[in-house]
Amino acid sequence: MFGLFESGFQLFSWGNALMLLIGGALIYLGIAKKMEPLLLVPIGFGMLLVNLPLGGLMDYELQITNTTGVPAKVISIEVDETSKIGENDVILQLDSGEILAPIYGRIKQVGVSPGQEVAPGEVVATMITTAQTDQARLPTKPIGLLSRIFAYGIMWQVIPPLIFLCLGALTDFGPMIANPKTLLLGAAAQFGVYFAFFAALATNLFMPDGFTIAEAASIGIIGGAEGPTTIYVTSLLAPHIIGATAVACYTYMALVPIIQPPIIKLLTTKKERAIYMKPQMREVSPLEKIIFPLITAVIVILFVPMSAPLIGMFMVGNLFMTCGVTDRLSKTAQTTLIDILTIFLTLCIGATMTAGNFLQPKTLLVLFLGVVAFATATAAGVLMAKLMNLFSKQKINPMIGAAGVSAVPMAARVVQVMGQKVNPKNFLLMHAMGPNVAGAIGAAIAGGVFLGMVG
Amino acid sequence: MAQEIIEVPLTGKITSVEVKVGDKVKEGDVICFIESMKMENPILDPVDGTIVQINVTPEQIVKPGETIAIIEY
Numbered sequence A: 001m002f003g004l005f006e007s008g009f010q011l012f013s014w015g016n017a018l019m020l021l022i023g024g025a026l027i028y029l030g031i032a033k034k035m036e037p038l039l040l041v042p043i044g045f046g047m048l049l050v051n052l053p054l055g056g057l058m059d060y061e062l063q064i065t066n067t068t069g070v071p072a073k074v075i076s077i078e079v080d081e082t083s084k085i086g087e088n089d090v091i092l093q094l095d096s097g098e099i100l101a102p103i104y105g106r107i108k109q110v111g112v113s114p115g116q117e118v119a120p121g122e123v124v125a126t127m128i129t130t131a132q133t134d135q136a137r138l139p140t141k142p143i144g145l146l147s148r149i150f151a152y153g154i155m156w157q158v159i160p161p162l163i164f165l166c167l168g169a170l171t172d173f174g175p176m177i178a179n180p181k182t183l184l185l186g187a188a189a190q191f192g193v194y195f196a197f198f199a200a201l202a203t204n205l206f207m208p209d210g211f212t213i214a215e216a217a218s219i220g221i222i223g224g225a226e227g228p229t230t231i232y233v234t235s236l237l238a239p240h241i242i243g244a245t246a247v248a249c250y251t252y253m254a255l256v257p258i259i260q261p262p263i264i265k266l267l268t269t270k271k272e273r274a275i276y277m278k279p280q281m282r283e284v285s286p287l288e289k290i291i292f293p294l295i296t297a298v299i300v301i302l303f304v305p306m307s308a309p310l311i312g313m314f315m316v317g318n319l320f321m322t323c324g325v326t327d328r329l330s331k332t333a334q335t336t337l338i339d340i341l342t343i344f345l346t347l348c349i350g351a352t353m354t355a356g357n358f359l360q361p362k363t364l365l366v367l368f369l370g371v372v373a374f375a376t377a378t379a380a381g382v383l384m385a386k387l388m389n390l391f392s393k394q395k396i397n398p399m400i401g402a403a404g405v406s407a408v409p410m411a412a413r414v415v416q417v418m419g420q421k422v423n424p425k426n427f428l429l430m431h432a433m434g435p436n437v438a439g440a441i442g443a444a445i446a447g448g449v450f451l452g453m454v455g
Numbered sequence B: 001m002a003q004e005i006i007e008v009p010l011t012g013k014i015t016s017v018e019v020k021v022g023d024k025v026k027e028g029d030v031i032c033f034i035e036s037m038k039m040e041n042p043i044l045d046p047v048d049g050t051i052v053q054i055n056v057t058p059e060q061i062v063k064p065g066e067t068i069a070i071i072e073y
Helices: A014-032 A037-050 A145-155 A159-170 A172-180 A180-190 A189-207 A213-224 A227-237 A239-254 A255-267 A285-302 A307-322 A327-351 A361-391 A400-406 A412-422 A429-454
Strands: A060-066 A072-077 A090-094 A097-100 A105-110 A123-129 B001-005 B012-017 B032-034 B039-044 B049-054 B067-071
Touching: A014 A037, A037 A145, A037 A239, A037 A412, A037 B001, A090 A105, A145 A159, A145 A227, A145 B049, A159 A227, A159 A327, A159 A412, A172 A189, A172 A213, A172 A285, A172 A429, A180 A361, A180 A400, A189 A361, A189 A429, A213 A227, A213 A239, A213 A361, A213 A429, A227 A239, A227 A327, A227 A429, A227 B049, A239 A255, A239 A327, A239 A361, A255 A285, A255 A361, A255 A400, A255 A412, A255 B039, A285 A307, A285 A429, A307 A327, A327 B001, A361 A400, A361 B032, A400 A412, A400 A429, A412 B039
Parallel strands: none
Antiparallel strands: A060 A123, A072 A090, A090 A097, A105 A123, B001 B067, B012 B032, B032 B039, B049 B067
């Protein structure tokens, strides 16, 4: 009745209730446990908002057309306006067949009446859905606050590359330039990305409905341990699982201090973990720091053109910081701009997690494969460091390989803490920052490779 | 008696000094904290001994290689 008695309760499901609990848990972890609060608090709240039915923040409008391919007469209308419908529910009976709902949601309006003739392709009804659909097959129009920000900010690939610009302004490549060998460690850790990619593809061997190549690439990239890279790649390849991959990536980054130490311990002896590395490294000149982003951008983009939006923005942000004459730009990128972008990004990511999108068996698999990606990336970095020790006179502490997973600076911090525990004299932080920042570049390149291969 | 010199491992700011001259310290005790790259890094004592000299104060900006403290053992 004029929407007066329209409350969310009638459409509220157990799935929504469960999602409210999960959103609440993320907010709790952020506030009480200080786990990535800047990310988990807005993501959790975004989840709350979209699981309150009829709030409309993440709504998309979808037009249902006569898909039978022939002119047809409407026999009956099978749904009520504003009623909830599931995927493949019958909307209309035509004399030439049925029109089914291509996705879950609710009917906004039925534009035809029984007895009416409809031409092929003619719009017969309008649906509202919160699902992330494949735009090539089911083009939707965002009509909610967050769905608009999501569509034009994330699906148009604006926000993640801009966040990369800010990260560039926050990243000191000095330790990597001082010790270029660490590039190898950052590269080795990308093994986790490809391992998880193949593991995701392997689900097709024992599941009738396993992951597609595009989905597997989006899952693999979780192992790059870079939020914006994961979101960027998933938004291009498999937007319907973006909530799961983003949450996996951000939560595991926060859990790096729990995930990494057992793997590092398993693969190294106490003696190896105690290997002392001199704290002083070569002083890197300002000129080197200016040339580095320029050369990296040119070389990487020539080799992997699809990584241009991420690497290009990363390096221009870095140049703002190192060139010494754009302090205002660098400061804005380091503080205000990254905060603004983070608010948009995280609220939207939380908002993709409606019960319908998130509560699927595949989500659990995505979360599981995400851990696999992180773990194998850590292992590959450590093993690469051990391999390098076989051939070099000056031994490195193999733990710094674990920092190659990126997750800047948490992974480097883990190495520092573990190193100090075994040998209080050791101070590995700066040594670990080398592979750490190299890992961030490696993840962006791996993302570009996937986009070139699958996109 | 042998001396162990604890050096600054990375550029940063001393946020607090946890020991004073004359203190007996054990391996793994925190000598001071250095804030660097938005992280607080504890500087740990590598040997059991006695602090004979401290060269840093809170808020001081330090560079790699500078002496933090000297321990006799």
